[in-house]
Amino acid sequence: MTTAQTPAPAVVGIGADGWEGLADPARRTLLDADVVIGGARQLGLLPPECAGERVAWPAPLRPAVPRLLAAHAGRRIAVLASGDPMFYGIGRALAEELGPGAVRVLPHPSSVSHACARLGWPLEDVEVVTLVGRPAARLAAALHDGRRLLVLSAGAATPGEVAALLRDRGFGPSPMRVLEQLGGARERTTTPATADDWEGRQPPGDPLNIVAVECRRAPDALRLGAVPGLPDAAYEHDGQLTKRHVRAVTLGVLAPAPGELLWDVGGGSGSIAVEWMRTHPACRAVTVERDPARAERIARNAERLGVPGLRVVTGAAPGALAGLPRPDAVFVGGGLTAPGLLAACWDALPDGGRVVANTVTLESEALLAEAHRRHGGELVRLAVSHAVPVGGFTGWRQAMPVTQWAARKTLATTAGADR
Template structure:
């Protein structure tokens, strides 16, 4: 006989209890303990259960919840607990049979219904505790966004951020307390700022407009997007390198010799499920990588300051490794000995000495060697001619 779950996660809206389905109402009536935010608890009718207020910050409440294991507990969460909600933060601590979920209507669905927007082509973000820069890759003319925000101050910061990025003409609909009797909509332009003090729970529906610079969807983004001291894999070579790295969902990258961080950042821009660690020996460059990553909305990039291979010890196992700087026989030997079978390895070399290392490694381990010769049109006296860049040797192999 299957053991009944002790925890029920209930998605609740601003119109509870009238808006709750029968199964959710029954779970609340049967619960010994109901735990939730003060505004959720205030919506409930009189019940026999003990009411426990979820503390701030949210993480502090997880141990309290788990301390009631074995009793009948109901946890209240906004809307759909598993769409930028609290559900996963709790269930990662539980066994599959410990819990069940009764989701409500998500804030995204409610906002799309107010705006008349198709959710399948609308970008959705949960930024309660995340920086607004995560919006950066999505900012392009005509894009529609629905963004969950922490409070009224975050709404004002959103308008300021859009103005600073050149998207001041964007239309913002500030949506408060969706789904309940206090629901309110305020329409404004980002350039005009936010008046009043929007109340939590609040989200913003945004239609992007203006003259800002959009981040292209393909690899090989413009060099101007990255702050650099000149140590950077330039756009054409970066595009070829990302093609060789071939990111796939949920993979982890080591970017050895980060420079400006452009390779790791473009890797992360490929898909939100990807992760990356970049290793950089110079403090100033490591700081610059962090700034570039934050500015382009991939603040999840892990940055390790140090020399490879020493700095690689103890790091998360990679699916893919790129060596863009610090190439040596010692490093290649360490990677060959430590990386798992099936790991993809890509290395670029500019000097003759580094190129010789790649030729020796390719002879030993196989893979593909590619020579990249690029030239740009440049002034040549009163006319123009081709100015060649240093050729680059690229080795790509699956170990």
């Protein structure tokens, strides 16, 4: 805890231009500090006049934050951050550790602000994806024709990884540029080249870089929209797949919101969990699938469609649900006849949580009718027909109808079920 004699820890943003690019308040803070904590590269940007003890962050960084703060308690602490400390920076960790009012932040223009200034791109029209400490596959969820992306690089190899992913996902015609050492004396921007032309023509450059991408989908690439209901062809599957039109309705009823967690029970191909996570980068999901081959297939689908953070649990529900974090919503797409499964899912939900269950069998339909009687909600039947050739004409072929139960758990529905 800080006192009147010991000021709050300060987080100072610094750019590639180093000491010369800092404003006077930031310089005074660093000159007055008893200890300066930062990355080795950032500490190397300070002049000898900054006489405070210099401490380099260990790896992994996040667990070391409380330990280092405690070790230097009572001293004037300054923490160096790259650019804006509150934009994918250490400022977040310190604010969460100490509380937002116990940290003084002196921001510097971020690499994203510098990049937009160089490219002439309005910042509000650009999507930023960080690959620092994250898999490159997460970029796939942001690929939409005509969008502009800025990719925060993990190092010199990241531009090549971005180009390879763009080619693999059908965005090879996308122009790319790499902006290095933004704001510093060694700033450089590469000549634009498409992802198709990148390999072998653009050698790795400076590790401190950001990748600018103007998304262009190849004419023959599968179009993946921004809302649920991706084409069935987007998924690798063995037939266990919630089909496109039913999937769109199901996600609409589940109503994902940023930061919420979904349990996808009986994952099949993982389509519900994948599209739940694609609705917003903060959405999370756990899918439970008893078949190991299908579980591996779910993981591949998640990576290809840009949500590699999907957690896949291999095991049979309800047993496999034990120990999972509490969900905001549950989807049951298979295994409804397993004893106790639906009750376990309902019991796991918090007040206000949602459950949606789909089935095509009479046995499971009876279970959903009973759940509807006990807990309320909506019980609907979804029927989809497709036009197919009938001799020289065209007729309708109906897919198996899907019975869907959806309910929201409240104190009232829970009390009613107990009567």
